[in-house]
Amino acid sequence: xxxxxxxxxxxxxxxxxxxxxxxxxxxxxxxxxxxxxxxxxxxxxxxxxxxxxxxxxxxxxxxxxxxxxxxxxxxxxxxxxxxxxxxxxxxxxxxxxxxxxxxxxxxxxxxxxxxxxxxxxxxxxxxxxxxxxxxxxxxxxxxxxxxxxxxxxxxxxxxxxxxxxxxxxxxxxxxxxxxxxxxxxxxxxxxxxxxxxxxxxxxxxxxxxx
Amino acid sequence: xxxxxxxxxxxxxxxxxxxxxxxxxxxxxxxxxxxxxxxxxxxxxxxxxxxxxxxxxxxxxxxxxxxxxxxxxxxxxxxxxxxxxxxxxxxxxxxxxxxxxxxxxxxxxxxxxxxxxxxxxxxxxxxxxxxxxxxxxxxxxxxxxxxxxxxxxxxxxxxxxxxxxxxxxxxxxxxxxxxxxxxxxxxxxxxxxxxxxxxxxxxxxxxxxx
DNA sequence: ATATTTTTGTTGCTTTTGCAACAGAAAAAC
DNA sequence: GTTTTTCTGTTGCAAAAGCAACAAAAATAT
Numbered sequence: 258x259x260x261x262x263x264x265x266x267x268x269x270x271x272x273x274x275x276x277x278x279x280x281x282x283x284x285x286x287x288x289x290x291x292x293x294x295x296x297x298x299x300x301x302x303x304x305x306x307x308x309x310x311x312x313x314x315x316x317x318x319x320x321x322x323x324x325x326x327x328x329x330x331x332x333x334x335x336x337x338x339x340x341x342x343x344x345x346x347x348x349x350x351x352x353x354x355x356x357x358x359x360x361x362x363x364x365x366x367x368x369x370x371x372x373x374x375x376x377x378x379x380x381x382x383x384x385x386x387x388x389x390x391x392x393x394x395x396x397x398x399x400x401x402x403x404x405x406x407x408x409x410x411x412x413x414x415x416x417x418x419x420x421x422x423x424x425x426x427x428x429x430x431x432x433x434x435x436x437x438x439x440x441x442x443x444x445x446x447x448x449x450x451x452x453x454x455x456x457x458x459x460x461x462x463x464x465x466x467x
Numbered sequence: 468x469x470x471x472x473x474x475x476x477x478x479x480x481x482x483x484x485x486x487x488x489x490x491x492x493x494x495x496x497x498x499x500x501x502x503x504x505x506x507x508x509x510x511x512x513x514x515x516x517x518x519x520x521x522x523x524x525x526x527x528x529x530x531x532x533x534x535x536x537x538x539x540x541x542x543x544x545x546x547x548x549x550x551x552x553x554x555x556x557x558x559x560x561x562x563x564x565x566x567x568x569x570x571x572x573x574x575x576x577x578x579x580x581x582x583x584x585x586x587x588x589x590x591x592x593x594x595x596x597x598x599x600x601x602x603x604x605x606x607x608x609x610x611x612x613x614x615x616x617x618x619x620x621x622x623x624x625x626x627x628x629x630x631x632x633x634x635x636x637x638x639x640x641x642x643x644x645x646x647x648x649x650x651x652x653x654x655x656x657x658x659x660x661x662x663x664x665x666x667x668x669x670x671x672x673x674x675x676x677x
Numbered sequence: 678a679t680a681t682t683t684t685t686g687t688t689g690c691t692t693t694t695g696c697a698a699c700a701g702a703a704a705a706a707c
Numbered sequence: 708g709t710t711t712t713t714c715t716g717t718t719g720c721a722a723a724a725g726c727a728a729c730a731a732a733a734a735t736a737t
Contacts, residue, residue, distance in 0.1 A: 311608075319608045321601075334597045338625070340618075341605065376590075383593045387544045390600040391531075395551065397607035398521075398529045398646040400725085402694075408550075415548070429714060436608040438695045443716060445694095610695085612724070639684060648725045653686060655724090 278356045278371055283347040290331065290355070292343040298331040299358040301382075305351030306425075310433075311343050320434040322393070323425070329382050333358040397436060402445045405435045410455065414464050421463040488566045488581055493557040500541070500565070502553040508541040509568040511592075515561030516635070520643075521553050530644040532603070533635070539592050543568040607646060612655045615645045620665065624674050631673040638670075 280303070283289050289307055290298060302324050309322040309330060321343065324330055330345060337343070356375075392412060399405045409431075413422045424431060428446075432439035449455045456463040490513070493499050499517055500508060512534050519532040519540060531553065534540055540555060547553070566585075602622060609615045619641075623632045634641060638656075642649035659665045666673040 311605075313610075315610070317610055321604060321608065334594070335601050336598050338621075340621070379590045380586075380593065383590065383597060384544070387593060387597055387600065388546050390597065390604065391545050394531060394600065394603055394607065395521075397604065398531065400523075400525070400527055400646065411548075411550070427714065428716090436610065439715090440696080440717080441694050444718090447716085637684065638686090649685090650687080650726080651724045654688090657686085 277369075278354055281353050281355060283351045283353065285347055285349050287347045287351075289345040289347055289351060289353055291345070292332040292335055292337045292341075294332070294337040297333045297358045299333045299356045300329065300331045300345075301354040301356075302326060302328050302330070303352040303354060305353075306348040307345050307351055308348060308430075309343060309345050311341050313341075318433050319436055320426075320430060322389075323434065325425075327382070327385075328389075329386055331355075331358070334386070402435070402437050402442055403449065405437065406442070406445060406449065407454070409435065410462055410464055413462070420465075421461060424460045424462065427460075487579075488564055491563050491565060493561045493563065495557055495559050497557045497561075499555040499557055499561060499563055501555070502542040502545055502547045502551075504542070504547040507543045507568045509543045509566045510539065510541045510555075511564040511566075512536060512538050512540070513562040513564060515563075516558040517555050517561055518558060518640075519553060519555050521551050523551075528643050529646055530636075530640060532599075533644065535635075537592070537595075538599075539596055541565075541568070544596070612645070612647050612652055613659065615647065616652070616655060616659065617664070619645065620672055620674055623672075630675075631671060634670045634672060 283305075290300065292298075304326045307324045307330075308320045309324070311319045311321050313319070322330065324345070332343075335343065396405055396408050396412070399408050410422075413424070414420055416422075426434060428443065429439055432442045435442065446455075446457065450457060453465055455465060493515075500510065502508075514536045517534045517540075518530045519534070521529045521531050523529070532540065534555075542553075545553065606615055606618050606622070609618050620632075623634070624630055626632075636644060638653065639649055642652045645652065656665075656667065660667060663675055665675060
């Protein structure tokens with residue numbers, strides 16, 4: 258993610274200077290925020306892991322996005338409608354900076370160091386988010402469960418620079434992330450093992466093809 | 468899309484000042500660019516309509532993104548791998564600004580007006596792209612063809628502020644955009660008509676539910 | 678104006694995916 | 708350390724989606 262800024266400095270800067278940013282700590286399974294129209298919240302995950310989840314009318318749960326350290330989220334990135342209830346849930350202890358986006362241009366012309374730094378780094382932070390979202394779209398447009406799994410595994414393999422890697426999700430969550438039925442996904446994982454595409458031990462996957 | 472900058476000024480500014488940005492015109496069906504690792508191309512669609520398409524090994528075509536006036540694209544937003552051939556194809560005559568992103572910070576400290584303007588507006592342009600991508604993810608995570616269609620129609624209805632709207636795609640392209648089989652999609656449209664959810668006349672759709 | 682290509686609409690059949698239900702393993706809570 | 712909850716793994720059956728193929732309509736090219 259080679260970001261050219263250090264988020265730790267962020268925290269020190271804003272604590273002495275800025276009253277518009279709040280730092281909050283959330284424990285596992287807590288709801289960090291829910292997306293509400295026109296509030297324009299903008300959040301930075303300083304550390305931890307969290308998911309943006311949606312529950313639809315059929316009771317399906319979807320993990321819309323998965324966030325880890327330095328990821329940004331909030332309704333400022335989302336066209337909120339009444340059809341979708343969106344919650345950001347902490348998967349483990351999370352430290353979060355919460356800010357109201359309002360108008361980045363006017364905010365950043367105050368003398369506050371935090372906003373100076375933010376406006377400087379925002380393009381890079383958002384660019385990072387865009388590439389994440391594009392990879393997500395790429396995965397979701399795959400036509401079969403098999404291709405989604407292989408695509409996701411290959412992504413993790415590339416990221417970790419290794420043929421063996423552990424899943425950052427439980428299998429239940431992975432199904433919700435790939436937007437498929439869990440039992441159908443389990444069946445497909447079994448077939449992938451039988452066909453010699455992958456090996457699986459606990460939550461560790463090894464790719465057997467080059 | 469209420470952007471606080473005018474892209475027309477962009478064009479005038481850079482033509483007199485900047486040698487690093489090229490403006491090019493493409494005719495219908497021309498390939499505007501293909502995504503190639505490490506080239507870091509960044510493009511602004513000044514006007515026209517274009518699609519980012521992927522052809523997979525099974526011969527499936529996917530419309531990954533659809534671009535219209537003021538949308539931005541290029542491999543700077545994409546983690547390009549050898550598994551995916553990605554082309555941006557003009558749907559109609561398109562005017563495009565093509566720029567190499569390289570390092571936005573150093574570029575923008577020259578005296579070139581274009582880069583000043585660009586760095587100023589970039590967060591807003593990208594933010595717009597992020598909300599588009601999030602809507603796309605929302606659509607793609609719907610579990611059935613029916614829900615994808617209804618979700619997409621509802622989106623168009625919201626955008627046009629009307630229950631009746633025309634599709635910006637042919638039905639063939641719509642299937643590639645929703646990432647589903649065309650004949651299955653046609654069947655589902657028929658069912659939606661029979662069930663009284665929609666009306667369809669040519670490429671105009673009317674939503675019959677509130 | 679006519680020929681060619683693309684798009685729309687449809688259908689029968691096959692394959693994939695989803696649903697429901699359950700048992701054992703693992704993890705978390707008490 | 709025992710209980711409770713969540714997660715994994717599996718299966719039979721039902722429903723949905725994909726595939727192939729074709730004809731008619733519409734759009735585009737010549």
